[in-house]
Amino acid sequence: xxxxxxxxxxxxxxxxxxxxxCKAAKPEMTVLPCPSFExxxxxxxxxxxALAMVPVENSVAGRVxxxxxxxxxxxxxxxxxxxxxIELALLAPKGTRIESLKRVxxxxxxxxxxxxxxxELKLQAVASTDTAGAAAELADLGDPECxxxxxxxxxxIYDLDILRRNVEDAEHNTTRFLIMARDxxxxxxxxxxxxxxxxxxxxxxxxxxxxxxxxxxxxxxxLTKLESYMVGGSFEAAQFYVDAEGxxxxxxxxxxxxxxxxxxxxxxVKILGTYPAHPYRVIAKQNGA
Numbered sequence: 001x002x003x004x005x006x007x008x009x010x011x012x013x014x015x016x017x018x019x020x021x022c023k024a025a026k027p028e029m030t031v032l033p034c035p036s037f038e039x040x041x042x043x044x045x046x047x048x049x050a051l052a053m054v055p056v057e058n059s060v061a062g063r064v065x066x067x068x069x070x071x072x073x074x075x076x077x078x079x080x081x082x083x084x085x086i087e088l089a090l091l092a093p094k095g096t097r098i099e100s101l102k103r104v105x106x107x108x109x110x111x112x113x114x115x116x117x118x119x120e121l122k123l124q125a126v127a128s129t130d131t132a133g134a135a136a137e138l139a140d141l142g143d144p145e146c147x148x149x150x151x152x153x154x155x156x157i158y159d160l161d162i163l164r165r166n167v168e169d170a171e172h173n174t175t176r177f178l179i180m181a182r183d184x185x186x187x188x189x190x191x192x193x194x195x196x197x198x199x200x201x202x203x204x205x206x207x208x209x210x211x212x213x214x215x216x217x218x219x220x221x222x223l224t225k226l227e228s229y230m231v232g233g234s235f236e237a238a239q240f241y242v243d244a245e246g247x248x249x250x251x252x253x254x255x256x257x258x259x260x261x262x263x264x265x266x267x268x269v270k271i272l273g274t275y276p277a278h279p280y281r282v283i284a285k286q287n288g289a
Contacts, residue, residue, distance in 0.1 A: 002030040003030070004048050004049055006028070006029050006030055007031070007049040008022045008032065008049060008050065008052070008053055009032040009040045009044060009049035009051070009052045010053045011035075011039075011040045011054075012033060012131075013033050014033055015132035015150065015156075016132035017086055019153065020084060021053050021082055021084040021175070025177075029051070032048065037067060040052050040054070041076060041180070044076055045074065045075060050182075051079075051181050052179070052180045052181075053082070054067060054071070054177060054180055056177065057225075058086070058109060058173070058174070060170050060172075063227065064109070068229055069231075071180075071199070071241075071272060072199045072270060072272065074180070077183060077185070078178045078273025079273060080178075081176060081178055081275060081277070081278045082179060083175070083280035084175050084177060086173040086174060086175055087152065087165070087173075088106075088110055088167050089150065089164065089167065090104070090117065090148075090162070090163045090164040091135055091148045091150055091160040091163070092144070092146075092148070094161055096147070096163070098121070098164070101123060101147045101163075102145045103125075103143075103145060104118060104121075104123045104124070104126065104148065105127075105137060105138060106126075106127075106128060106149035107130045107131045107133075108127045110149045113168045113170070114168055114169060117164070117169075131148075132150055135148045135150040135155065135158045136154075138158070138160065148160070174280070178273075179275075184273060187247075187276055191276070192277070193277040193281075194245070194246060194247040194274055195245060195274070195276075196244050196271060196273070196274045197242070197273050198242045198243075198257075198272065199239055199242075200212070200268055200269040201231070201238070201265065202264055202268070203263070208263060209240070212260050213260070215255060215258070215259025215260055216244060216256045219252040219253070220252060222244070222246075224244070224281075226240065227241045228240050229241070245277070247274055248274060
């Protein structure tokens with residue numbers, strides 16, 4: 001039995017990119033594969049795992065669907081972030097020739113990240129629940145007309161041939177993950193570049209969002225991410241997700257948060273976590289990305 005205190009949960013099966021992110025960010029921890037995002041978050045809430053590795057966005061395919069709805073409701077806290085370079089490979093059963101392929105399986109985001117290859121080989125794209133799951137299905141089927149887009153780690157785990165490496169459309173293909181825990185760990189305010197993740201809702205009146213975000217502008221707080229999504233099945237109500245550079249204890253951040261709360265309904269502003277900026281983010285900013 002693995003120690004829950006030394007276990008990190010991820011959505012997918014062994015060989016998934018979330019699995020690779022766990023190995024890269026927390027190599028000392030045991031991994032716990034989970035069938036869904038909800039079960040991954042529940043594993044942490046119920047004490048079966050200490051941490052969850054949560055994918056939120058990809059530099060090619062955009063944000064991970066539905067995850068922003070789950071984060072505020074989970075009751076968990078963001079304690080870190082991780083950027084994982086996505087290196088997709090075209091996998092096939094042992095002995096398969098690339099000319100024989102007619103179909104390719106993978107997660108919808110991975111298929112979207114490899115459009116050039118799919119067009120070049122004139123393959124039919126078949127969506128699966130995740131990349132490594134597609135590799136596992138392919139290993140069971142043994143179909144010489146079907147390939148899978150997954151990690152080289154999945155090829156190793158499921159004993160598949162790698163027909164091509166690095167088949168993703170863009171070299172910058174990177175997925176950002178959030179590391180979540182039951183209890184928040186707030187770093188000291190003076191311990192380097194910090195990111196604070198906030199969700200909020202504004203009143204449904206003209207210029208409400210403009211006014212709510214005005215405090216960040218006037219106090220020089222850089223917002224690196226701003227997204228909206230529907231809540232409660234209503235086209236009138238929207239919730240916003242923000243990543244802001246800074247620490248809630250910083251004076252200017254406090255002023256910005258006070259102004260945000262002033263223009264939002266009571267209790268509509270929630271900080272999901274404050275955590276150190278990942279080195280990838282710092283380097284990208286220095287390079288002007």
